[in-house]
Amino acid sequence: MNGGAVSSMPDGLLDTGAWFRVEEAGSASGVRRAAERLAITLAMPEKRRADLSIMVAEAAGNLVKHAEQGVMLVRAVRNDDVAGVEIIAVDSGPGMADVARAAWDGHSTAGTLGIGLGAILRQATWSDLYSVPGKGTVLAAQVWPATAPAPARTSGLIRPLAGESVSGDAYAVRGPDERRQMLMVDGLGHGPLAAAAAQVALRTFGATPQGGPAALVEALHRALGHTRGAAVAVAEIDEAAEVVRYAGLGNISGAILGGDNGRRGLVSLPGIAGHQRRQIRQYEYPFPAGSVLLLHSDGVVERWRAEDYPGLLTRSPQVIAATVLRDAGTRRDDAGVLVVKS
Known part of the structure; x- marks a missing residue:
């Protein structure tokens, strides 16, 4: 994960922020x-x-002193016309068996975020651990100007290929919680041209009138014709009907986690939005209360299994996404994860 200036997506889309490798005091500062x-x-x-x-300072200092492969994300978070700052601290250290005890002041466990x-x-307006x-350990914490809004039910993380300052992976969310629509996009290749394709997809998604996932993927296919192309997937949550409607083109992976089925994969059709496609099809899947929708690019491998992480699906979408990215994200490609909770 690379350092860099904090950046944000266009208005109405989620901010991606900047990653920092935190291994020495200077990087913490x-x-x-x-x-x-x-x-x-x-x-x-x-x-x-x-x-x-x-x-x-406390979170970064802990990574320097006690963690392994520590990284932090700094980004803006928004709710209507109010903005706050979110940090996500991730390490691959020994982890903590008793998180509640580690939160006591003065308690220390080498290799964890225990100290501080x-x-x-206390300083955070909202946090999850x-x-x-x-x-290892994942900490998400936010500071808002006043009272924190209700915890987010949708969140994602993007990490560029090592050595790149921009990512061809991106995501966006629109609509109210009860009828959310999510886009996950992976611009072909990596670097500035892949990022340019992703930005076209984001703008198109934000500007296209309401329609189902298949109609949105068709609009994305038309808009991306002058770019190098991208893999795209659009999901729509219908909470009243307890279903997910989904359409994908290319190598975006989707799965519904939790519930009686454990894990159910979603169907994306072969192709490259903007260049090659079959007839775009929309599928519908049950999405009962307590389910988690996970979308990710091919920079995240499929070997990740929720059952290896007891209690993870009850945590915030930020923490779920960060855990998946840490343990299943590759270093040879851009990587993106989007998590939606019912």
């Missing part, structure tokens, strides 16, 4: 400064900026 700059850009009150600075965890959770012994 860089993360704190990036978070502070973002908070100033978002016009966050001075008191909340101070809380954010403490939280980021209490301070981090998941840890598995032998696999």
Whole structure:
């Protein structure tokens, strides 16, 4: 995961932010400064900026002192016309068997986020934490100007190929929770041309009038004709009917996790949006309460199994996405994960 300036998607789309490898004190300071700059850009009150600075410094310091392969994401989060700052700290250390005990002030467990965890959770407006012994820890924490909005039910993460500053993977979400529509896109290849194709897909998704997933994929196919092309998938959650409607073209993978079936794969048809396609088809799948929808690019391998992570599907979509990206994301390609909870 690479460092870089904090960036954001167009208005109405989710912010991707910037990743930082946190392995030494200097990199920890860089993360704190990036978070502070973002908070100033978002016009966050001075008191909340101070809380954010403490939280980021503690989280980054813990990664430097006690974690393995520690990385942090800094990005904006939005709810209507209010914006906050989110950090996601990820490590592949020994993990914690007792997260609640690790949150006590003064408690220390080598290789974990234990030291200072209490301070981090106090400064955060909202937080979530998941840890598995032998696999590592994921912490998501947000600071908002005032009271935190209701926890997000949809979130995702994007990581560019090592050495690249931009990613050809992207995602977007639109509509109310009870009728959300999600786009996952993987621009062909990587680098600036792949990122350009992804941005065309995002703009098209945001501007196309309401329609079902198949109609949206058809619109994306037409719009991407002047780019190198992309794999795309659109899902629509209908909470009243407890179903997911889905259409995909290319190598975006989708699965419904949880419930009686454990894992159910979604069908994407072969092709490249913008260049090659068969007739686009829309499929419908049961999506009962308590289910989790997972979409990801081919930068995430299929070997990941939810049953190896007890309790993970009850955590926030940010933490689920970060755990999948850490353990199933490849370093040889852009990687993107989008998680939706019913």
